[in-house]
Amino acid sequence: MALRAFGAFLRQDSLLSFFSFLEKMSTTSLSKGVFSFRGKKKKPSPKDFVENECGLKSQQLNYYEYLCTELHTISQKIHADMAQDLFTELVSYVTICGQKRSEEEIHAAAIVTGVNxxxxxxxxxxxCSKLVEEVTPHVILIESKSNTTKLIMQSIASQxxxxxxxxxxxxxMPQTHCAWSHITEWHRSLISTSSPKKVRKTTKTDTKRRTASSHPLxxxxxxxNNLPVSCLQDFILSCRNHLADMSIVLVFGVTLSLSSLRSRLTHEISTMLSIEAFQMKSSSVYLNQIIDRMLLNSDLPFRLGGKTFQLLLxxxxxxxxxxQKFLHCMQFCVMDHCLGNEHSVSCIARGKVLSNKNLDHIRKLTSFNKFVDDEADPKLQSRLLEDAAYTKSKILTLLEDINVYHRKQPYVTRCLHTLSKSIPKSAFGKQLREVYYSVLNGNFNAALEEDFKLFSVLSRNALQEQLTAILEIMSDCPVESDVSSLRNVLDKLSNFEELLEKSELNSAANKTSLVGKKMDMYTLRKTLQQQRPKHVTLFEEIRGEAVDALRSFFHNEVVHFKKLPLHELFYYDDIKTLKSAVNALPRVALFTALSKPHVxxxxxxxxxxxQSVTSQLPDTSVAFKLHMECSTMINIYDWMQAxxxxxxGDDSKGEQHLKQLCSRFSHSAAEMQLLGLIKSTKRKTDHVTRLTWGTI
Amino acid sequence: MDSHVQCRYHQCAMLKSIITKVNTVPSIFVHGHTASGKTLCIKRVLDQQELPHVLIHCAEFYTQKLIYEHILTQLNRTNQPAGKCEDMNSFVRLLHQTLKHERYTNTTAYLVFERAEKLRSLPANVLPALLRLKELSQSQVCVILESEIPWENFRQFPTGYREPITLHFSPYSKDDLIEILSSLVPDDTDKDFYTNYCHLIVNVFFTITRNLRELKYLANMNFKKYCEPVNTGAVAATNHRALWKAIEPQLKTAINSIYLHEMSSSQWEKVQAEDEGAIKLTDCNLKQSVELPYFSKYLLIAAYLASYNPAKSDRKFFVKNCGRLRKQTLTKNPDKTSNQIIGPKQFQLDRLMAIFYSIVEGKVMPTTHLYTQISNLVSLQLLATVSGESQFDSPKYKCLATLEFIQSVSRTVEFQILHYLHDFN
Structure with a gap:
């Protein structure tokens, strides 16, 4: 919600800039005359505000919406995939429990969810919806806010x-005072009237329907964790009392571990439950999925830059x-990217004609300027800056380049990840996110060299596995890349035995050449010494080749995004805006407001x-600055004098003015108390305590 | 109906002498441990004489209104609520009206309150009034209170209580337990064989539990395994010694897992099917790794330090260059109690944050995320708020985590917690 509000705010911001733009455009028509006519009342829609004649703003909005829906569908898919195992297990458990009735034990499931x-x-x-669909219509979700018996019973009744x-x-059932007797009565009425038609169920197959009364509750x-123990124990006790009437299955959401559930219930109560635990996948697994499928998605024309990615991480x-917060932040990044980067729209309108305004924007980009500077031919350079048609075609090729890069990069990143996974104490780290982070930050070269040093620990099989894994990943890549050298090395490795035999034969031939020759002791020793330093084995040789092949491969393929021209259109790296929007610093904001009000x-x-204090500052700010000069106890009279x-400087303006100033002071002192900067104290009557540390 | 309740002859006889068609006793108080047959005896006696009665599970009702309405609807034998009945006054009036019905002439109605200790949390007038209900409603009614705690604990307020007749249900002896358990012999099983099994079960588990319900559960869970060697023909049914040898390791694991209900019955059955998985399953249930965000871990450690270190020692541990500390005269009290034994002390938010900033590595901005983590830790019950809600300018907390837990958390962030604890230095 907050994000949506923020979005609205930002759109307003863009609105302002849009109006200023309109003002510039329409000054000529204003001078001709002013007409007033009553039109029909129209309900304003967001599009009315953001559209202008060239349709740029609406395009922007469309682009934003497109990106958001893409992100949303991906995240929904991930959610569904991650929870699927858990859901199927739980559903089957609940089904079994519903059929197997016992009057001694309440069947219960505990979902250990982790902290988020x-x-x-x-x-x-x-x-809930899954259970309703597959097991029983009688599913009641008791939210965390209902934490008394009364509220629990209320939500049961209403549902x-x-x-x-x-x-x-x-x-x-009565809404306000529902008791268990009402629930049993309700259940009895179900049995007496039970007929499959009565059930408001979503499943359409009649065969699946059972009589409503046999469904577990x-x-x-x-x-x-939010429930008070006494309330929970009472609830479990009453559940047990009614097990004879109906079958009840409890499902608890436990945040940390199952032991917290046991430690909270008395032994007597916990013996009434037969709990089975279901572990949810931890949220870091979730994150890995998101990085793998959302950030490393080659189809999405939006990327996070190194700094922003690190902040979110x-x-x-x-x-x-x-x-959820991560996704919200992503959405914010997309929104800010779309707003701040009007020409980013051109990314998806790749085939379409770029307007002159777009061209001007693009020519102003630093990466494009750098591209122009790098252009060797001065003629082409000037054409790039002046000839619109040529620039357009060039931009299109550049965009295509980036597109290719984007399609290739996820696979290359995964290759790096497989490499770093197998090497102990890799400079990249074990996780995909760490590898991706160093790729985004552009410091992968140093890490890569570090890793190659550690390469010597790899055995032949491990090296072979590595190379096959990398080749396999690259074979999935939609864009062709040069892996021939890697393949060569791999071939050598797989034919290692043959090669070894050959080389042994060679070396044997070398050695035999010594036999039979007549030489003195000195020359023999010397020839032997010359032969000795040759103990680079065949495997080491091939490993060296592999390292070289890998090095050249990664150097070619892993390019830092900032080196690409026009990368601003795709990458969002505005760390300052993101930080101020995502990481709220209430205390710091308050202090800045009071010490530097001009901000x-x-x-x-x-x-x-x-430090300087002048009368031009707002009263509270003056009082704040003065109080910063005091020690922990502030004498109010001295404070007021200051x-x-x-x-x-002097009290020449008369008593009336002095009175006004006094009241202004007490007003600002009260405000400071409200802000929690000072507090009244009982130790000294005319003093207040300072609640802030340090000086300015 | 058979009124015979095993091993409860004395109590049954006593109840029978009090619970009669027309009695003069206004209230009876029955107390005894869980699963000692209180409810069973009372119900048997009431059912046998076919006396009108209402059973009230006090845990189910969270207001007095619900209790009264439940009693009145049950006595009226209708489904319709008997009008509004918000307090004791109207209850007494309505009860009087209800009991005028010819069904209740010359018959005492019995109101049985299970878990009567819950009544104490209701308004103070309820319990005294219930004890005098016969007097107040001027009708034939008798209140039976049933609880696990003795009557002395009910007398919170000194006045207004009319002493009820108390009846104690003593816990079952070992022989009683064996007798009751062996009477529950399943069909198609030899009685002697089963009695022998019950002897074994009671002897093994008697030191940990005397709860009949628990023992019944344990007997049920393990019987299949006990029969196994007999069914396969490996051991004769009369060879008790060999049977014991076969079941012994199973029962030993059962002491650890089944009794604590760490496994549900279905899981236990699964484990029995595949013996080797036994240890694995208990492991995965117990060792649930705790994952906390990085700063939450530091916050928790800081909270623990603030809770278990005296505020005076903060200077010693957290000020990096505190100059020369005044040399303390070494008159350390030899029997100074450790803070670990006393338990956590409360601390202020300011102190928590100060310790947090001194132990955490790198620069951490005081964002809102950081502060919400504190309340998150409270909801996880690793911290507890001590101060009231009105004191929002300086909230106070207590750390509820154990030393073991904190040690495992600080190991993950490579923080030497013991170096910072006052008790260990």
Whole structure:
């Protein structure tokens, strides 16, 4: 939600720039006259605001929407794939439990989800719908916010009522004071009226339907950790009391580990449960999937730059294992990219004619300028800057180059990953994300050399496996690349035995040449010594070849994106905007606002140093700066005197003015208390305590 | 109906003498451990005499209104709620009306409250009024309270209680347990064979549990395995010694896993089918690795340090160049209790953040993400808020994680926790 609001805000921002643009365009028509007529009232739509005559803005919006839907579909697919195993296991477990009734034990499942709190609600709602589809219509999701018995019973009542909304034979439950007796009554009424037609079910096959009464009642607790123990224990006790009437299956969402579930329940209660644990895949596995399928997707004309990628990664690994937040941040990047980079639209309109305005924009890009500078022929250089048609064709080829690069790069990155995986203590790191990060940052060369040094630990088989794996990956790549040298080395490795025999024969032939010759002791020793340093074995030779082949391969294929002309159109690397939007620093923002108000307020003059205090600053800012000079205890009277002296050197303006200043001071002091910078103290009556550290 | 309840002759006789068609006792209090046959005896006696009664599981009802309405609907034998009944006053009135019905003339209605200790959390007037219900409603009604805790713990307030007749259900003796268990002999099994098995089960598990329900569960779970050698013909059914030898290792693992219910019954069956998987399964259930974000780990460690170190020692551990510390006169109290034994102390958010910043590597900006992690740790129950909600300017926390857990967390970030703990230095 917050992101959407932010999006709206940003669009407004672009709106402003759009209006200023319109102003420039339409000054001529304004001078001719002003007409007023009443039109029909129209509901404004977002497109009204962002469209202009060349359709650029609407294109931008379309582009943004296209990227977002792409990202969304990919993430949905990943979600579905990741949860699939868990869901099938759980569904079969619940089905078995529903059939196998026992009056002693309540069947329960615990889903151990790991720490990423905001992501869970999606998972549980998906699970709910899956269970409704395949097992039983009586699935009740108890959200984390219902954490008292009363609220739990309320949500049970309302959800059960909604299942059989249209059926008059089924007893309705009271919304506010629902008790277990109501639920049993409801269940009894189901048995007496049970007929398959009554069930509001999504499955269409009649054969699948069983009578409603035989369905188990599945209660899904979204956040087990938030429930108070007493409430949970009461709930389990009452479930057990009613096991004779109906079959109940409990599903708990446990965040950390199963032991937390056991430690919270008394032994008596936990003996009533027969729990089976289901482990969810950890969120880092999720992240790997996202990087593999979303960021390394060759079809997506959007990439994260090195810095932005690192920020998102850091936020994920260091702060919260939240996939959802990661995706939101991605979406923000896409949005900011589309807004700040108007000509990025041209990426998808590759075949279409570029407008002159687009060309101007592109000519201003640093990477394009660099490309022009690198152009050896001065004639071509000037053509690139002036001849529109030539530039257009050149841009198209450049775009095609980038496209090829994008299609190739994921595969090459994966090759690097297979390499780094097999080498112990690889300079890249074991994870795909680390490899991708160093590729994006352009420091892969040093790491690659480090890795080649460690290559000597690899055995022949391992080397062979490596090369086959790399060749296999590259064979999937849609764009052809030069792997012939790699293939050669691999051939040599596979025919190693034959080669070894040959070389042994050779060396044997060399050695035999010594026998029979007549020579003295000295020459013999010398010839033998000359032969000795030749102990580079055949394998080492081939390994050296392999290293050379790999080096040249990676040097050719792994190019840092910043070296590509027009990379700005595809890569988002605006770390400053992203940081300010994603990593909110409330305390720091407050301090900047108070110590350097000109950052936020335009009518305040910029100060030479942040320490200086003038009367032009806002009152609170003055009070804040003065309080920074004090020790932990602030004498209010002294503080006020300092405040007054800032505003006027002497009290010549009369008592009225002084009174005004006093009230302004008390107002700003109250504001500071509200902001949590000072606190009243009981130790000294006319003092306040400072809650901030240090000085400016 | 047979009123015979095994090993509870005395209590049954006592109940029978009190619970009669018309009685004069206003309230009875029955207490005893779980699974000691309280409810069974009371129900048997009531059913046998076909007396009108209402069973109330107190854990199910979270307000008094629900209890009253439940009782009234049950006594009226209708499905319709008997009108609004919000408090004790109207309950007494409605009960009086209900019991005027000819069905209840010259018959005492019995209200049986299971887990009566839950009644204590209701308003203070409920329990005293229930004990005097007969007097207040001026009708034939008797309240039976059933609980696991003795009556003394019910008297929170000194006045208004009318002492009920108390009846204690003592725990079953070993012989009782064997007798009851062997009476539950499954069909197509020899009785002596099963009795022998029960002897074995009770002897093995008696030191850990005397709960009949648990023992029943354990007996059920292991019986199949016990029969196995007999069914295959390897051992004669009378050769108790060989049977014991065969089942012994199985029961030993059962002590660790089954009793704690670490495995569900179906998992246990699976394990029995494939013997070797036994250890593996318990392992995967117990060792659930805990994954926390990087800074959360540091926050947790900082919280632990703040909780278990005295604030005075912070200077010693966290100030990098603190100059010369004043040499303490070494009059260390030899029997100074360790903080590990006393338990965690509360600390302020400021102190937590200060320790966090001194132990964490690299520069960390105080983003909102960082602060939300603290509340996230609270929801994971690794921290607990101590201060009330009104104190939002300086919230106080306590660390709930164990030393073992913290050690494993700090190992993942390569932080030497023991070097920073006051108790270990």
């Amino acid at each position: 709190t905001p992501d869970h609600s999606v998972l549980y709602s998906n699970l 059960l009522n909604s299942i059989y909304e249209d059926d008059e034979n089924v007893v309705k 599945v209660l899904l607790f979204e956040a087990f 850091d936020n994920f690994l260091c702060h919260d294992f939240s996939i 936020y307020l335009h009518d305040v003059p910029k100060l030479e140093s942040s 405040f007054l002296s800032v505003h006027e």
